[in-house]
Amino acid sequence: MKCNWLQNLGKVLIFALILFPEFTYAQIQKNWNWGGxxxxxxxxxxxxxxxxxxxxxxxxxxxxxxxxxxxxxxxxxxxxxxxxxxxxxxxxxxxxxxxxxxxxxxxxxxxxxxxxxxxxxxxxxxxxxxxxxxxxxxxxxxxxxxxxxxxxxxxxxxxxxxxxxxxxxxxxxxxxxxxxxxxxxxxxxxxxxxxxxxxxxxxxxxxxxxxxxxxYPINNYNINFTVGVFHEESMLFQSVDGKEIPMFVYVLQENRDKAKNLLEVLNTSARTHEKFFGPYPFPDDKIAVVETPYLGMEHQTINAYGNNFQFEKIGDVWADWLLHHELGHEWFGNKVSVKDWADYWIHEGLTAYGDWLFYLEHGGDEAYHKKVASVKVGIRNLRPVVSPRNSTSDIAYHPEIYTKGAFIIHSLRYYLGDEVFFPMLKAFASDERFIYENLVDTSDFTEFVQDYTGREELKGFFDLYLKSVRLPKVKIRKKGKKGYQVSLTNINFSMPVEIKTSNGYERHVLSSKAVMVKSDEPIVVDPKGWYLLDK
Incomplete structure (x- = not known):
């Protein structure tokens, strides 16, 4: 009887290991998370x-x-x-x-x-x-x-x-x-x-x-080495600041026929990132990817690539989402680096937003909003994006530092308008107070945005979306035949919101105090999905 019980327990454990690989890690491999x-x-x-x-x-x-x-x-x-x-x-x-x-x-x-x-x-x-x-x-x-x-x-x-x-x-x-x-x-x-x-x-x-x-200063996890028998392709990348930077791809011999295409994809991604974030951060070294036996990682100047050359056409160019994401970390993660994993989202959220900007640059507004919408449906809003101070990596690392983190930056784009938002993003990634050895936290980013834009009211926006799971609740009341009173409850600040009316798309500043919107037909608040709202 005891033997059968042990056999059954063994089967249960094996089944659990198959279904839950994170359980495998916790039980078989030590927990080596760091930070705190x-x-x-x-x-x-x-x-x-x-x-x-x-x-x-x-x-x-x-x-x-x-x-x-x-x-x-x-x-x-x-x-x-x-x-x-x-x-x-x-x-x-x-x-x-x-x-x-x-x-x-x-x-x-x-x-x-x-x-x-x-x-x-x-x-x-x-x-x-x-x-x-x-x-x-x-x-x-x-x-x-x-x-x-x-x-x-x-x-x-x-x-x-x-x-x-x-x-x-x-x-x-x-x-x-x-x-x-x-x-x-x-x-x-x-x-x-x-x-x-x-x-x-x-x-x-x-x-x-x-x-x-x-x-250059480099974080411990970005120090990396990959061993193999590789085929190399290279070129000189022309940076926006006029510098010529060596660019390499290292792939297994069995994939040598794909190396030139990978190099061109890397070149396109680098040009796209430079447009939005400024010159490549490590011009004295190189831009490079190496084929790895796992999906990928942003190792400084030698990004790991294991996405099996799954290129997709976006507009007129070929792209690889994994390569583009890891390369984006050269700006956010490697050049701009956090000192506390509580602020992990600065690495992942800003880089994930850079993924969406590829769709904007090469696919246009429609492709951009389609990409954003596909991510939005998966945001569960279960935890604040910013973790408690002195968090370890296992506490701070969760899906919404990517998804909600990126979406907050997307919301900020509408809040500020493109003429302010895009120069602001590039300025943050270039400010000497926040790059290389000058490590950052969330307040560095939020206060920079407030100072750059002169919009002190953004504090309420950042506190709500970064540090809580509350969402503004949309309240609409019909007033007469063509009037609608619109307000946002659950917030203590105001923010510009797009509203679709019979006259087209209108920009209104909403808060807990209702504003009147005129329309011959029912209105739609935030029709393009610029914000996370409780509708």
Whole structure:
């Protein structure tokens, strides 16, 4: 009887794992989400630079090497606290050429530079890589074989952070100010696609070593490397500011016949983003995508692409929604970056809105509104877009940071009008107070919009849509034969709303105080769907 009960329990668990992959992650793979309040010991110093040197062993699915970490502190440190998952073994820690003590507890690595004013440490480590369960949402390493029996490895860590592949200060508020150097050694003939510029390639004893470098600040989860035998296509991208930027696509050999089309799609997307958001943010590096064994991610200057070349025609151009979205993160996510996952929507909502702008630019108003409407039906409005302060990635990451976040920006477009809205969006993405090492939060965005437009009443709009799940409720009362009293209850501010009347489309400022609208036929409030309203 007991045996049968155990067998039945096993069947139930297997069934649950099949139906709910997130349950698989929670039970089989550790929860490595990151963010939250920064550790007080880590708040005492700032990372200046990482130099990551790894040898990658595809057959054994292992990595081995070191990370040289340059840091600065305003005070003498008794303990330097880093993060590295406990699955990796640390063999030694070196400061000023001397091995020093360290201790480990969970995913914390404490280094003891007693009586030391050092500003550089080397951590030697290695081991089996953590396997991604549901990449990129539940990340880690993904090891596959391509159709030619070559190893193919991808890394995803947006919701886990850098600690799943390197020792680091793992918090969204920490970015190495002077960028990273990334040096990877793999068996010949493998290539490693990574961030920044490829400055050196060496061959020795049947192995290839690639040295990539970037001097831009970069978030831990955007530090990335993909291993495979790739076909490369490239061109020079002509940026709107006159700069020529190298543009690359790296695809598996089996897909080499699709590479030129992918490059052209990438070129179109880059031009479109530049029109609305300004010049490409990393001109000293490159614009690039690499084919990965998972859907995609916005790794800085080397976007992951796994959408199987599913191009669609929009207007006169070919597009790939996944490629366009990830490339948009170069502006919102990589150039403009948040310091607290509570404001995750700035990465995802503004980038998702950029997806809709592709339809506007190449398909026109009808295509744009059709796209917006298709997303609107899926907005359930269950949680505020902005999460509580000091949120971890698992708390702050949910579908509506994309959908409702983008829709709020769409609403803002009508509220402000195109002649103000589009220059404002580009100005925010270019303001030195909010880019690169100057990390942002929601108030930076909302206050910028209010200051730029001179519209202080926007505070009520932002508070309602970003920080609550309440919606303005439309109230219409017939007055006489041709009159309608229209108001919005449930709000304490006014906003312009489009109303369709017998005379056409009219713009009225609505609030809790009713306004009179004249029409020979029944009116329609917000017929094109500019706002989320309770009708």
């Amino acid at each position: 309040p920064i550790d007080p010991l880590q708040a005492k110093y700032q990372v200046i630079h990482y130099q990551l040197e790894l040898e990658i062993f595809p057959i054994d699915q292992e990595i081995k090497g070191k990370n040289k970490i340059a840091f600065q502190s305003q005070e003498k440190l008794d303990t330097l606290r880093l993060n590295l998952i406990e699955e990796f073994e640390v063999s030694k820690v070196v400061m000023e050429g001397q091995e020093i003590g360290f201790s480990r507890h969970g995913d914390i690595l404490d280094i003891f530079p007693i009586d030391c004013t050092c500003e550089e440490v080397e951590v030697y480590y290695g081991g089996k890589t953590p396997i991604a369960i549901r990449p990129p949402w539940s990340g880690g390493f993904t090891w596959e074989m391509d159709e030619l029996d070559n190893h193919w490895m991808g890394l995803s860590s947006q919701n886990e952070g850098g600690k799943i592949f390197m020792p680091c200060l793992d918090h969204p508020s920490s970015e190495p100010l002077n960028g990273v150097d990334l040096i990877f050694t793999v068996p010949k003939p493998y290539f490693v696609a990574s961030n920044g510029r490829l400055v050196d390639t060496k061959e020795s004893n049947g192995k290839l070593t690639y040295h990539w470098t970037t001097r």
